Amino acid sequence: xxxxxxxxxxxxxxxxxxxxxxxxxxxxxxxxxxxxxxxxxxxxxxxxxxxxxxxxxxxxxxxxxxxxxxxxxxxxxxxxxxxxxxxxxxxxxxxxxxxxxxxxxxxxxxxxxxxxxxxxxxxxxxxxxxxxxxxxxxxxxxxxxxxxxxxxxxxxxxxxxxxxxxxxxxxxxxxxxxxxxxxxxxxxxxxxxxxxxxxxxxxxxxxxxxxxxxxxxxxxxxxxxxxxxxxxxxxxxxxxxxxxxxxxxxxxxxxxxxxxxxxxxxxxxxxxxxxxxxxxxxxxxxxxxxxxxxxxxxxxxxxxxxxxxxxxxxxxxxxxxxxxxxxxxxxxxxxxxxxxxxxxxxxxxxxxxxxxxxxxxxxxxxxxxxxxxxxxxxxxxxxxxxxxxxxxxxxxxxxxxxxxxxxxxxxxxxxxxxxxxxxxxxxxxxxxxxxxxxxxxxxxxxxxxxxxxxxxxxxxxxxxxxxxx
Numbered sequence: 208x209x210x211x212x213x214x215x216x217x218x219x220x221x222x223x224x225x226x227x228x229x230x231x232x233x234x235x236x237x238x239x240x241x242x243x244x245x246x247x248x249x250x251x252x253x254x255x256x257x258x259x260x261x262x263x264x265x266x267x268x269x270x271x272x273x274x275x276x277x278x279x280x281x282x283x284x285x286x287x288x289x290x291x292x293x294x295x296x297x298x299x300x301x302x303x304x305x306x307x308x309x310x311x312x313x314x315x316x317x318x319x320x321x322x323x324x325x326x327x328x329x330x331x332x333x334x335x336x337x338x339x340x341x342x343x344x345x346x347x348x349x350x351x352x353x354x355x356x357x358x359x360x361x362x363x364x365x366x367x368x369x370x371x372x373x374x375x376x377x378x379x380x381x382x383x384x385x386x387x388x389x390x391x392x393x394x395x396x397x398x399x400x401x402x403x404x405x406x407x408x409x410x411x412x413x414x415x416x417x418x419x420x421x422x423x424x425x426x427x428x429x430x431x432x433x434x435x436x437x438x439x440x441x442x443x444x445x446x447x448x449x450x451x452x453x454x455x456x457x458x459x460x461x462x463x464x465x466x467x468x469x470x471x472x473x474x475x476x477x478x479x480x481x482x483x484x485x486x487x488x489x490x491x492x493x494x495x496x497x498x499x500x501x502x503x504x505x506x507x508x509x510x511x512x513x514x515x516x517x518x519x520x521x522x523x524x525x526x527x528x529x530x531x532x533x534x535x536x537x538x539x540x541x542x543x544x545x546x547x548x549x550x551x552x553x554x555x556x557x558x559x560x561x562x563x564x565x566x567x568x569x570x571x572x573x574x575x576x577x578x579x580x581x582x583x584x585x586x587x588x589x590x591x592x593x594x595x596x597x598x599x600x601x602x603x604x605x606x607x608x609x610x611x612x613x614x615x616x617x618x619x620x621x622x623x624x625x626x627x628x629x630x631x632x633x634x635x636x637x638x639x640x641x642x643x644x645x646x647x648x649x650x651x652x653x654x655x656x657x658x659x660x661x662x663x664x665x666x667x668x669x670x671x672x673x674x675x676x
Contacts, residue, residue, distance in 0.1 A: 208567075210265055210574040212258075212443070213520055215451060215474040216372055220576050223473065225442050231262050231269045232437040234471075235326070236429060236446040236454070239276040240310035241294060244317055245494035246510060246525070247480035251447045253511055254477040254519035254577070256323040258445065260610045261573040272436045273326040274428055277307035277333050278412045303411050307333075317497045320507035322612035328436045332428040335435065336414045339423045342431040342465060343400045351464045355391035357404030359418050363396050366460045372474060373452040380452055398457050399424040426457040430465070444471040448478055477519045482526070495525075502639055503527065504632040505534055508613055512537040515579045515611065537613070543590050544604055545619040547597050555598045565589055565603050573610060582610070623675065631662055631673060638664070639671055 210223040225231055235255045238244055244252075262269050299306065315325065332339075343359060346352050351365050363369045370376060380396060388395065403421035413420050433441060446455060455474065462470040497507050513533035517523045565585060572581040589595065589603045601616075608615040638653040654664055657673065665672045 208265065208570055208574055210262070211576050212473055212475055213576050214472075215476050216471075218374065221473065223442075225267065226440050226472070229267055231267045232440075232442045233259060233262075233269055233271045234429070234433040234437060234441055234444045235271065235273045236450060237273040237275050237329070238311070238314045240307045240314060242310060243496045243498075244314050245496060246500065247494075248447075249317060249321060249323075249497065249510075250480045250514050250523065251445075251477040252318060252323050253321060253514045255445045256321075256612070257515065257519075257573075257577055257579055257610060258443075258475065259324065260612065261577060264610050265570055265574060270328070270437065271326040272328040272330065272433060274432050275307075275311055275329060275331045276425065276428065277303075277311070277331050278422055307331075317507075320497055321511050322508065322614070324612075330432045330436065332423070332432075333412065335428065335432050336423065338431040338435055339427045340401075340416050342427060342434075342461075344417070345465045346400070346461060349464060349467075351461075352400060353393065354418065357419060358391065358399050358421075359401040360392060360397045361400055361457070361461055361464075362393060363398075363460055364394055366464050368463070369396075369456065369460050372456050372459055375452065380456075398426060400427055400461070426454055426461065429454075430458050430462040430470075434462070434466075439466050439468075439470070441471045443473045443475055445475045445477070448476045451476060478522045480523050480525050482524075500530070502636065504636050505530060506537075509534040509537055512540075512613060516583070518580065519577055538619075540586075540613075541615065541617075541619045544615050547590065547600050547604070548616065548618050551597045551601055553598075555596045557596075557599045557602055561595055561599055562602055566606065569603075569607055569610075579611075582607070586611075626660070626662070626675060631657065631660070635664065635671055635673055 211220050212223050213219070214221045233255075235252075238248065259269050259271055301309070311331075318325070343352065346361065347359075351362055352359050353362055354360070370380065373380060377396065401416060401418050401421055401423055403416070403419035405421070410422060412422055414422065433444070444455070444458075459470060497510070500507065500510055509530060510533075513530055514523065516533065516536075565588070568585045568588075569582055572578045572585060575581075586604070586607050589600055589607075592600075595603075605616050634653050634657055638650050638657075641647070641649040641653065657664060661676045662673050663676050665674060
């Protein structure tokens with residue numbers, strides 16, 4: 208069966224044809240580790256996780272490479288703004304190295320909570336400086352760079368297909384960019400490959416290079432590291448749509464100039480998570496994290512379920528009300544499945560024909576540009592189908608969860624009908640708030656109230672949950 212993906216490069220839903228039979232080279236842009244990932248960032252990683260697992264489900268062996276940006280990323284995607292790592296270090300009175308490791312660990316903790324599978328290769332920018340230097344030297348030998356004011360620039364006018372990914376004219380790209388005028392650039396859209404003379408006189412992260420002591424530009428790392436681990440031709444490159452006009456456009460330019468041939472076959476981009484005020488952004492200061500969702504009484508998998516209900520290429524509007532609706536939907540789904548799993552007759556036989564029929568339906572949906580919403584429809588058909596016995600249903604549910612990753616095979620604890628779940632969740636949140644404010648008297652009072660309702664609080668470093676005694 209064919210697998211189709213919307214390819215930003217062609218602006219079509221293209222049939223996926225791998226470079227090497229039954230294998231996929233997948234590169235995804237990773238986090239800049241100067242702060243916690245917000246749930247808008249994590250929507251992209253959830254979609255990429257669903258893509259990888261869908262490809263694996265239909266039989267491909269996926270080698271997934273993801274970078275960790277721990278140097279060189281300024282506030283905008285261009286060459287201006289403050290250094291994000293330095294901002295984090297200044298904000299928290301830590302070294303940039305401490306900031307990088309702390310937030311890298313926090314990112315992967317969030318991924319674990321969201322059942323996002325760790326990439327095959329995770330590569331830190333700071334551990335691949337030599338690879339980046341060699342990459343610049345290759346561009347230099349081919350005549351695509353120039354030196355000005357101590358920095359090494361890529362000259363975009365020497366790459367005639369510069370606008371092909373964004374499908375915009377040079378004038379449009381310039382008008383839409385946030386780039387301050389750099390008098391050293393021949394073209395305002397030229398970008399820095401290596402800084403030796405930046406406005407950050409106290410830059411801590413610096414390395415020796417043929418052009419002087421300095422640090423790499425942000426766009427460079429993805430090209431150099433993806434080629435190191437996936438080779439000169441890559442099947443799929445993913446990221447958020449905000450990367451299209453600058454970061455991914457610059458990646459293509461430098462990579463195809465260094466190689467002399469096409470670099471990536473399929474460019475797949477996820478849309479924004481938006482609030483009433485627009486796109487969620489760390490620059491606004493108050494952004495939502497997985498931990499914040501937990502504090503509001505949500506399981507991280509409520510958020511995964513919420514994201515999977517929407518097409519990855521469409522903007523998703525977030526509110527706590529819509530997340531609550533998703534939570535209720537997820538709980539209802541788990542309740543139905545728990546009833547099936549609790550009532551399996553081990554003497555029943557599983558009919559392979561019945562199972563394969565539904566597997567084919569599921570594959571049809573995930574192979575249609577990740578139509579996960581319709582894949583849920585197939586799952587619900589399985590649950591409702593009276594012609595399937597519970598053993599067959601359990602086999603299919605477990606199989607589909609290889610993609611959905613919602614812990615569907617974990618039987619939900621049955622909560623007595625006399626327990627007001629919303630009240631318990633509200634009291635638990637109030638207790639968490641009281642503890643943060645060091646109002647331990649009120650926190651203890653709430654614990655006693657819940658105990659009187661036969662509720663036991665379970666405190667851990669991940670947060671507080673509850674169960675019926």
